[in-house]
Amino acid sequence: MKLFLSTPPTNLIETNIQVTGSKSESNRLLLLQALFPNIQIENLSNSDDGRVMKNGLGVSFGEVDIHHAGTAMRFLTAYFASQEGKEVVLTGSKRMTERPIKVLVDGLKELGADIEYERNDGYPPLKIKGKKLIKSKVSLPANISSQYISALLLIAPSLENGLELDLVGKITSVPYIKMTLGLLNQVGVTTFFEGNVIKVSPEKDVLDKIMVVESDWSSASYFYSIVALSEVGTKISLTAYKSDSLQGDSVLAELYRDFGVETTFLENEIVLRKTAEAQPSINYDLSNAPDIAQTIAVTCFGLRLGCHLTGLHTLKIKETDRLEALKAELSKLGANITVTDKTLTLKPSKTINNEVAIDTYNDHRMAMAFAPLALKNSIIINDAEVVSKSYPDFWTDMEKLKIGIKEL
Structure with missing residues (x-):
């Protein structure tokens, strides 16, 4: 057109x-809702990115195509890697297969994830076999897209031992990291962020909570x-x-x-x-x-x-x-x-x-x-x-x- x-x-x-609800907040809350179904969400974004994120979270086996949605690619990579029994191929548009994801995949593998590259090393599509991730410490470069960091933080409360994340170097996009931590706090998850270290405590469940997306x-x-x-x-x-x-x-x-x-x-x-x-x-x-x-x-x-x-x-x-x-x-x-x-x-x-x-x-x-x-x-x-x-x-x-x- x-x-x-x-x-x-x-x-x-x-x-x-x-204006429609924030795409950034909506996608974070949708992932948290998938982990903790007691969460209810109001004023969700009506964006394509929000739609493919929600649809992707409903898949357990087979291909998940997130088209151009970069946030969904990062968040769903972490989500599926941590979901024992789920097995998917996560893919997207031609441009998405040219966008690097190696830093996040390496971080998830450090925690014990089972992820393989279907075509080119470091890029989608990704073949992901969900596992119970026991390890709880990982380090990432600090000057990367904050979505890699947020992807790990969002699954952290569902991990048996939580997560301690060490960011190496000068941190980029701090407000987006603080957004993720703020939403975790609002649903009852304990977090710590000082210097270049972020800790997220494990949570087996959260209280019934209505979250309104700004x-x-x-x-x-x-x-x-x-x-x-x-x-x-x-x-x-x-x-x-x-x-x-x-x-x-x-x-x-x-x-x-x-x-x-x-x-x-x-x-x-x-x-x-x-x-x-x-x-x-x-x-x-x-x-x-x-x-x-x-x-x-x-x-x-x-x-x-x-x-x-x-x-x-x-x-x-x-x-x-x-x-x-x-x-x-x-x-x-x-x-x-x-x-x-x-x-x-x-x-x-x-x-x-x-x-x-x-x-x-x-x-x-x-x-x-x-x-x-x-x-x-x-x-x-x-x-x-x-x-x-x-x-x-x-x-x-x-x-x-x-x-x-x-x-x-």
């Missing part, structure tokens, strides 16, 4: 949007971008959000002050207001929130600002190589941009090319990050349906902003 987005009649916007902060980022690109006076209310969020991307509320966007926390919602013009230059270390890098880079380009973003090394192994994808698509629009394997530098642009077709690379965040540019110029989004991976209602919500949307 190719969509043509045309500029709204006014850039002074006021609307209310309800709406997705990564999805909120696109509305922060829209408000930043709008006129002073724009106001968008988003539900359902918490001031004490477990999600690392909630740092948006702080970062987007530099773009003139103020965030007000009310009961169960946030109100975004454009109150001032943006700062002349943006410099952020996004090592703790890399998923918002695309949004920030596009916001800066739309405002004709320069920016320098660091801490982006994990973006190379996402749904696509997000740094190279950003470079290619922003260049089409007229940007002067350079990237390395962990940084992005954008120089202020004088023009924004009109009616450019943006390729999305099977990456939901590419489609959604570029959509707000419709406030500045008409734009075309190729393979726009890719947003269903995390935010199926995205284009419907864009229409509430009076952005013209036409299928080509």
Whole structure:
């Protein structure tokens, strides 16, 4: 599906949007629910990733295809490895078979897991025979995707002796690790995190618990971008959000002050207001929130600002190589941009090319990050349906902003 987005009649916007539950929280809670059925979940994400995670957890034998869902690949690898009697082949899309998983597999094997590579060493598909994992100590590099770490932490309470995890080096994406530990604590699991050591105590059962998933902060980022690109006076209310969020991307509320966007926390919602013009230059270390890098880079380009973003090394192994994808698509629009394997530098642009077709690379965040540019110029989004991976209602919500949307 190719969509043509045309500029709204006014850039002074006021609307209310309800955002689906966090994909990150939903997938963590679904795994915990599979281990501890007493847990009930409300406001689950309606994303493709959430659906394939839930379906995968219901399989005991045969093939499990998680398509493009990287979180599901990591979490289900750990889950099936720890489930005695289950035997599956875990696979996904072509891109998924190119995304490394060796660090996690090595860690699980250190605990006694039985996992084999079906094709290429270090990459899916994986043949997994579930076993009772007795060992309780493992070490992992600290500068890897936090999903490897969270995968181990989530199965830890179901292991006979719990888990002691030693992280070697500087830790990446600490907020996502703390999200996992926070959810474990909320369902009654005892955890310890100090320095580079994390311990999770074993639990045979947890009390009946209703867990309400907070709406997705990564999805909120696109509305922060829209408000930043709008006129002073724009106001968008988003539900359902918490001031004490477990999600690392909630740092948006702080970062987007530099773009003139103020965030007000009310009961169960946030109100975004454009109150001032943006700062002349943006410099952020996004090592703790890399998923918002695309949004920030596009916001800066739309405002004709320069920016320098660091801490982006994990973006190379996402749904696509997000740094190279950003470079290619922003260049089409007229940007002067350079990237390395962990940084992005954008120089202020004088023009924004009109009616450019943006390729999305099977990456939901590419489609959604570029959509707000419709406030500045008409734009075309190729393979726009890719947003269903995390935010199926995205284009419907864009229409509430009076952005013209036409299928080509």
